[in-house]
Amino acid sequence: LSRVLVLLKMAACVRIMMNNPVGNLRYCYTPLAAYISDTPEQSLLACTNPKSSPFMTVISEDFGDPFLHDPHTQSHTLAAILKVLAKSSVQDYKAFLKACKTLHLNGVIEPCWLDWPLSCPSQFLHVETLHHFRCFS
Numbered sequence: 001l002s003r004v005l006v007l008l009k010m011a012a013c014v015r016i017m018m019n020n021p022v023g024n025l026r027y028c029y030t031p032l033a034a035y036i037s038d039t040p041e042q043s044l045l046a047c048t049n050p051k052s053s054p055f056m057t058v059i060s061e062d063f064g065d066p067f068l069h070d071p072h073t074q075s076h077t078l079a080a081i082l083k084v085l086a087k088s089s090v091q092d093y094k095a096f097l098k099a100c101k102t103l104h105l106n107g108v109i110e111p112c113w114l115d116w117p118l119s120c121p122s123q124f125l126h127v128e129t130l131h132h133f134r135c136f137s
Helices: 006-013 039-046 074-087 093-102 129-133
Strands: 016-019 025-028
Touching: 074 093
Parallel strands: none
Antiparallel strands: 016 025
16 A cells, blocks of 8 residues: 555655646645545554554453543554564564554554654544444344
């Protein structure tokens, strides 16, 4: 995904000239404002395991408690990835996955949003309302 999005990442760093609907040229930036995906894909993008929220720093055992948990920010995720990489090597896969599990990560160490300016999973990922709030019979 990172290779596919490379031109958009470059346009986010340096402006790019584009036509607007009227035909006027404008400088545009391409921030990662929203990413539409289902819950498993959101967990992959946020680098969280399936038993933790891609939006908040909460795990499945704490779902439904009355406390407001902190958002799952870019800095939080990157700090957790660095902790895992400091504890174990990717070469020792079993130890690496065990270290990832303790910090509720899924094993992704280079997220596609890593080098995208102003990108934070807690801001560009949104709750999938179709499946979260609608009950099908």
